[in-house]
Amino acid sequence: MRPSGRTLEQMRPIFIETGVTKHAEGSCLIRCGDTHVLCTATIEDKAPSFLKGSGLGWVTAEYGMLPRATNTRNRREAAAGKQSGRTQEIQRLIGRALRAGVDRVALGERQIVVDCDVIQADGGTRCASITGGWVALRLAVNKLLKAGAVTSDPIVDHVAAVSCGIYAGQPVLDLDYAEDSEAGTDGNFILTGRKRLIEVQMSAEGATFSREEMTKLLDLAEAGVADLVEAQKAAVA
Amino acid sequence: MRPSGRTLEQMRPIFIETGVTKHAEGSCLIRCGDTHVLCTATIEDKAPSFLKGSGLGWVTAEYGMLPRATNTRNRREAAAGKQSGRTQEIQRLIGRALRAGVDRVALGERQIVVDCDVIQADGGTRCASITGGWVALRLAVNKLLKAGAVTSDPIVDHVAAVSCGIYAGQPVLDLDYAEDSEAGTDGNFILTGRKRLIEVQMSAEGATFSREEMTKLLDLAEAGVADLVEAQKAAVA
Amino acid sequence: MRPSGRTLEQMRPIFIETGVTKHAEGSCLIRCGDTHVLCTATIEDKAPSFLKGSGLGWVTAEYGMLPRATNTRNRREAAAGKQSGRTQEIQRLIGRALRAGVDRVALGERQIVVDCDVIQADGGTRCASITGGWVALRLAVNKLLKAGAVTSDPIVDHVAAVSCGIYAGQPVLDLDYAEDSEAGTDGNFILTGRKRLIEVQMSAEGATFSREEMTKLLDLAEAGVADLVEAQKAAVA
Amino acid sequence: MRPSGRTLEQMRPIFIETGVTKHAEGSCLIRCGDTHVLCTATIEDKAPSFLKGSGLGWVTAEYGMLPRATNTRNRREAAAGKQSGRTQEIQRLIGRALRAGVDRVALGERQIVVDCDVIQADGGTRCASITGGWVALRLAVNKLLKAGAVTSDPIVDHVAAVSCGIYAGQPVLDLDYAEDSEAGTDGNFILTGRKRLIEVQMSAEGATFSREEMTKLLDLAEAGVADLVEAQKAAVA
Amino acid sequence: MRPSGRTLEQMRPIFIETGVTKHAEGSCLIRCGDTHVLCTATIEDKAPSFLKGSGLGWVTAEYGMLPRATNTRNRREAAAGKQSGRTQEIQRLIGRALRAGVDRVALGERQIVVDCDVIQADGGTRCASITGGWVALRLAVNKLLKAGAVTSDPIVDHVAAVSCGIYAGQPVLDLDYAEDSEAGTDGNFILTGRKRLIEVQMSAEGATFSREEMTKLLDLAEAGVADLVEAQKAAVA
């Protein structure tokens, strides 16, 4: 019944390749089915000015999509002269999510910038960005640990995300574009490796949903994130 | 234990004054405690170009905050030359929420723009904007009905929103600014008059939360929205 | 003969309500007939950089209009990405006018920002902004005096403004929108409480005027400003 | 007593050279002392969209200043990414002034754009722009008349402008930069060839002025504009 | 003597992988040593408006660099709100170069947009973009031919580019970043498959060069482009 032939609770295949760019302190290419995101983490010695003297670190994210990552070409945001509301909303979400998995005292007064650039899109780009962004962040922090720049590990847990939705009346896990564009209700679920919730965003466009449906989607998401965390572990091993 | 002395499940006083500006097709000033938002609805004969020929209507929203609505003055976005990511995220949310309560076929190929301008802020401005924005929308649609421009009512249900969060370890309803700035977890809950969910946004900054906590906040939100819907009914009566 | 039924030299009713927002150091809502402007004054400890070390203070103003303050909705300037030439011209005028009533040495090296946001427009918004802006400024300065931050009063006189014009061949006082949009010649007159002139801006669009007409309009303006100063005195008493 | 040694009522030397650029329909270089402005008039077949079908023409103006027209270099507005409030205010003024001398019915549904670019500045650039802009406009309209594109002359009178102010306690005509930067009160006066007033802008920064002073400045301005009109006549003869 | 150990006339290894994104009409990832560029070609049914009715087609290009493609992170242009002068200069060059190899009559009134996004940079990104961009363009045009949308091949020849420069006093082929940042003189050479010149850009920063040096660099470039054309042939075979 799903366009891809997957079962209701079946994730797309997940591949995470690390070390894909020679310059970044941490990097990976994450592929969740046909959604491919290049994630890099950059360590900056200075924290943002609002943290000056606080001893606290910061993790922030930027998100972009190559113009032809999608089925029809999107206008390049740099040419348009501004990031869309959607882009800004997504990159704020990624940053918030990653910070929830970080001990900012242990990180010390520095900043890590995670760039998530969508090479190819097929739904779920913000979730793939969070899951892959965590891998890039983990690898960059490993460098800090190895260099003795931080002494205790600032990463307190995995952070991963998956989308779920009501498609053709059924709760399904890990929506691809064909499903996402049809789903009346969908949500993004960000969890830690210990299954604690970081962010839940459920939204209906032109429809509404019940608490029972919400519960079912949360169940699916918990299972999906467990798979993603396994993939993260394998990637950074 | 709450800074305001309210009980855990106590809303702030709600006042909705309608007809506050002579030009708009629908308008209200909503006051949720010290959060005051002026909401106006403008009927435009033309729908956005992506709907041309579809027969479908559109409801959209814009959000702004006067520079001194807050404790320290914020830079005026018009002077800064762009709307912040936060502003864009909020106005996209308001628009999505209001559309969920509208039958876009019945509305016909026109657009209603709901402007929500925060006169004074004390937490919960996006929720107050949604609740007050619905009242302005309802009043504008009443004009369309009265004029015979639409024949069946495009408004299918009330839409209202409230924030809840974990403050000092306790789930509390309707966060004010003092609570919001301290809460590790908080969420915005948008529901219909029939208690169907439209959007749930729960988020932790520097913390995580459990499914049990989420359930408790949803219980609080359901009760809070019921009060808001009563206030809406009284206002548009 | 005037659309409103007023006599040629009759002002619209003036109401000034102070203390309308809890955050600002000074605030008022001024209503000149159907023109309603919310004015707030914010005290900033730092003067602009061009005054660094001069010992002189600064008063500046920003002006905005809510999108639906007018009969048809105007595009939100924050969304448009810039302030219009008209907006910039008006806010420069307000700032200049208020500074003319201030002893910048007595104010000391700090800045007061006066925000004038038009809630509802019916002609004369810049004049109402100046008159109401002065009240907000007066109240903010009172706080400085009470706190002992300034020792002699930096406010040297009232500042108030009114528009006049040639409507249907007759000189009339305090133009409303219906008159303003028809008047071939109109002007804004800014005076002090002692009837000294601060700024005179007379302008003809598609017409010209004589020195005699100019004299008559000045006579009207002097009388109108006297009424406004009385209203200011009552408001800040 | 004036820095330049001029008498109180003495204008700077005025030179207007026409036909200074081969492309424009009308052009001149106006020199008022050390203030030099290049003015060009461009005829466009289409009127602005708000006049479509009205049969009315439009005259508009744009103003710019070369970065090193002034004593210290100003940032290029094109590089800054926007026109300053001052620039917009000036170009709106020039456009309004020139339109006051034009019969827009006779002009027909077309637009004339007058560009005023300051090559060298020494005070009074907006006045020189208006006076020189009128010459460029006159020459462009002459082309329309010669080509039979308009049948009756759309130019109804000369338009010229001069600044006056209170310098060192004395009313003086045609302020140069040294005077302008010291004058507590100054004004721009735009008149027709028949001495009708088009626009009067008197303004005090950090001071106030009396009606008597205003009268004296108007007397000076009338005399100064008469000289400018003579120079215009000679230039377009 | 070269940092990479290459001989003076030795190119970096070239790999061109085609079909790297499922959405674009043509795509490749070109790797010239450590410079990696993703090139996609998008076919648009409409030509730019300045070609309306001309029967001529258009090829244009856009260029971007991921923030961490370089050794230190560059600010994202979309976040900065504009494309740098360097970016605009490069994308204009790519577009011009590709158009030189296209018969715009045979292409018909449509547009092909070539996006070149630098994934990893090590010098020569504009040359790699041209060489890879041609491959993407070739593949997209193949689709047009296969679909019968064009009847004769609009591609008239290969287009490829290489940089050369004077490094440590010696003319060297295919500069990498270590060389490029030290070279006093360098140039970009764009040639066709038949060794005709399309564009030559030689430039000295803080030095000058002789016609003899120019001749030597041209000799190197001819040989280098021949290698690139072979790689293109293999890729599109």
Add this chain to the structure above:
Amino acid sequence: MRPSGRTLEQMRPIFIETGVTKHAEGSCLIRCGDTHVLCTATIEDKAPSFLKGSGLGWVTAEYGMLPRATNTRNRREAAAGKQSGRTQEIQRLIGRALRAGVDRVALGERQIVVDCDVIQADGGTRCASITGGWVALRLAVNKLLKAGAVTSDPIVDHVAAVSCGIYAGQPVLDLDYAEDSEAGTDGNFILTGRKRLIEVQMSAEGATFSREEMTKLLDLAEAGVADLVEAQKAAVA
């Protein structure tokens, strides 16, 4: 055969008038036929921040074109809100060219900004800007030398530029607009007084060229630049 009647190797008449604006440290109006560019040089005590503490100076350039410098009016870049890619490309070129003739150690840690504003355009504006810009720079540096601010002359040689192209199948020198808009191949050649090359930019739009043609254009350019250098010498004598 040339539209202007010139021979193939004939330059347009060159006039360079110095001291054309009283404020700039160096200035000239250069006229190459009907192309007229006003060039000013401004000395700034501070070098750009990236040179702080280096002891090195900087020369940079900005380029602009008055809206009606061309046959049809161009949109004012300040009004458009950004400099076009073409403008940025040109001003980067001018700056690079002028720096090639400067000893940045001898200049010391200061900046000279050369503004080139096109008053009237007839092809070759970037070349005229370089040739005239050098004159303005030379005059400004003379002031530094005279004032003893620099002790050895930072100007190491003349810098001048000319365009050449293949017009109607023939190599021609110093293209005017009528030729430039028809030429399939053209180039800009920047040389020193000693005939060393600084920059060569040859480009074909919709055509290609041979090395033989390139050689012929270089021969023409060498001769043309020699004439320009003579004109520079006369101007600054």
